[in-house]
Amino acid sequence: MKILVTGGLGFIGSHTVVELANEGIEPIIVDNLYNSKEEVLEKLEKITGKKFNLYKYDLTEKENIERIFNENEIDAVIHFAGYKAVGESVKNPLMYYSNNLISTIKLLEVMKNHNVKNLVFSSSATVYGMQETPKYTEKMKRGDTTSPYGTTKAMIEKILEDLYASDNSWNIIILRYFNPVGAHSSGLIGEEPNGIPNNLMPYIMKVASGELETLNIFGDDYPTPDGTGIRDYIHVVDLAKGHVKALQKAPKGLNVYNLASGKGTSVLELVNTFERVNNLKINYKIVERRPGDLAEYYADPTKAYKELGWKTEKTIEDICRDAWNYEKNKMN
Numbered sequence: 539m540k541i542l543v544t545g546g547l548g549f550i551g552s553h554t555v556v557e558l559a560n561e562g563i564e565p566i567i568v569d570n571l572y573n574s575k576e577e578v579l580e581k582l583e584k585i586t587g588k589k590f591n592l593y594k595y596d597l598t599e600k601e602n603i604e605r606i607f608n609e610n611e612i613d614a615v616i617h618f619a620g621y622k623a624v625g626e627s628v629k630n631p632l633m634y635y636s637n638n639l640i641s642t643i644k645l646l647e648v649m650k651n652h653n654v655k656n657l658v659f660s661s662s663a664t665v666y667g668m669q670e671t672p673k674y675t676e677k678m679k680r681g682d683t684t685s686p687y688g689t690t691k692a693m694i695e696k697i698l699e700d701l702y703a704s705d706n707s708w709n710i711i712i713l714r715y716f717n718p719v720g721a722h723s724s725g726l727i728g729e730e731p732n733g734i735p736n737n738l739m740p741y742i743m744k745v746a747s748g749e750l751e752t753l754n755i756f757g758d759d760y761p762t763p764d765g766t767g768i769r770d771y772i773h774v775v776d777l778a779k780g781h782v783k784a785l786q787k788a789p790k791g792l793n794v795y796n797l798a799s800g801k802g803t804s805v806l807e808l809v810n811t812f813e814r815v816n817n818l819k820i821n822y823k824i825v826e827r828r829p830g831d832l833a834e835y836y837a838d839p840t841k842a843y844k845e846l847g848w849k850t851e852k853t854i855e856d857i858c859r860d861a862w863n864y865e866k867n868k869m870n
């Protein structure tokens with residue numbers, strides 16, 4: 539089985555390549571290296587003992603995608619490639635709409651021309667927006683997204699729904715991630731954000747490594763037990779395994795799944811766990827809330843368990859240990 543993994547050198551893409559290889563599935567990687575490094579390829583080969591075909595292409599160039607499909611018998615596509623920094627998307631919406639939407643549409647057109655109609659799409663819990671209750675289920679309607687990045691995810695979900703309605707010979711799996719964190723236990727691959735991190739875990743890493751002075755905790759006056767924001771953090775290896783299970787077990791047609799633990803963790807709980815597990819201190823100060831942040835949301839992950847036989851296995855402690863192990867490895 540040959541799977542095209544777009545964005546396959548990125549954070550989630552690279553971990554998914556490992557899990558595909560572990561299952562004897564051949565991943566073909568395409569990545570434009572905008573938010574990833576080519577050296578990840580040799581790390582993947584070191585972890586798996588296997589060589590991978592890499593196309594350093596941008597998906598907005600349709601002839602590039604054509605070339606990949608002409609040179610390989612592709613059975614399915616896992617589509618990770620896309621810009622994903624919330625803050626950057628607010629500053630530069632056109633860059634996000636044109637890149638994320640045009641590349642996806644061109645990919646789908648080439649898939650259709652080659653009669654490859656099996657797609658796993660990397661979506662995000664951000665498409666839920668604010669809901670009545672903090673426990674999000676796939677039955678809920680998409681809500682108001684709070685950034686152009688989130689809106690591109692919601693728009694692509696809509697494009698996929700319309701595509702399936704026009705031709706239900708497609709098999710489309712939409713995976714909504716909550717908060718992907720952590721790293722492979724080898725310490726060879728992990729999260730590599732460009733510049734100053736927006737997200738909590740990579741920011742904690744930079745403070746732990748001494749690269750940044752202090753973690754700003756965005757508000758401790760939320761209606762939560764310790765006042766700080768609550769999210770559903772999922773270990774990236776659990777997330778990667780969820781993609782393999784989706785390929786192997788999802789029913790025909792168009793299906794949507796939450797991939798997350800189903801457990802909420804607050805900012806302070808995460809910081810305290812990180813300190814305890816790694817026996818170090820994280821400097822932090824409480825500052826104003828970040829505009830657009832919700833107090834609390836986490837997943838109802840039961841649909842993925844029932845239909846894919848998948849659930850998270852790793853704990854917040856595993857997340858904190860593996861993330862720091864990767865960060866320390868990078869410093870050596």
Ligand code: WQD
Binds near residue numbers: 663664755805
């Ligand atoms: C988590 C918690 C912050 C940074 C984002 C995207 C979402 C998805 C996951 C791609 C919140 C607090 C954070 C910091 C802090 N990405 N925080 N200090 O906002 O839940 O989701 O990443 O799909 O689309 O929106 O993640 O890590 O930014 O924040 O206190 O320096 O940590 O307030 O409570 P978020 P996050």
